[in-house]
Amino acid sequence: MNFKLILLFISLSVSLVSPFLLYKQWTLVAWFDALFLIGLLLLMIYSVMVLVEGQFFTAFLKSTRNFFAKTNKKDQLIRESEKRSLESVSFRKEFPDRASFLQVGLLFCIGSLLISSAIYFLT
Template identity: 55%
Template sequence: MISRNKLLFTSIIVSLMVPFILYKSWSISIWIDSLFLVGLLLLIICSIMILIEGDFFTAFIKSSKHFLYRMSKKEQVIRESEKRPNHTVIYRKNFPSRKNFFEIGILFCVISLTVSIFSFI
């Protein structure tokens, strides 16, 4: 489990390094842009965790295995001779740090959008 403080500190360090990697220079406006990008990346990571927890890909994997099982006569013969069942074991994955990724991602996006709006005015 990733602690909130460790994730926040790492994200701020990454947002300070991104301008040097992408733009080869550093300014406050470029840093605000990179802060938004890091926040967006954290939100995408959180969304992927939600998809994995919700067994979104399990249906695709099961249907692919079932299709390949039906197409392969050799596999059918092996399964029937060993008397193995067709269904497989389903594993549940739980990400306890998903909330931290979401909160810090939203915080970075809101801060960068707020600073961008007020600097434009």
């Protein structure tokens, strides 16, 4: 069983339980609403993974460290006496299977949106 199927089954089971938590009752419309919310959550998780993997926040962290390192004279003297550089070691974070979050999230969002629209306009 691959990661995408596990994610799909876990997301479906959470979406079946969440209408009880959100609306205190289970209806078909509440389930489609919960399915849409789970899909949005998966898309947000995918977006955060893309930002972290693309090192979006690295520039902010480095500039903040440089600013505070230059304004703190005590640390600057210690760094000069130990002959350390200001730059820290950078690493690259890679997530194993982020495309599954995108695919399952889009499936849930688009599927529940289409079925909810069909229910609304046909009834």
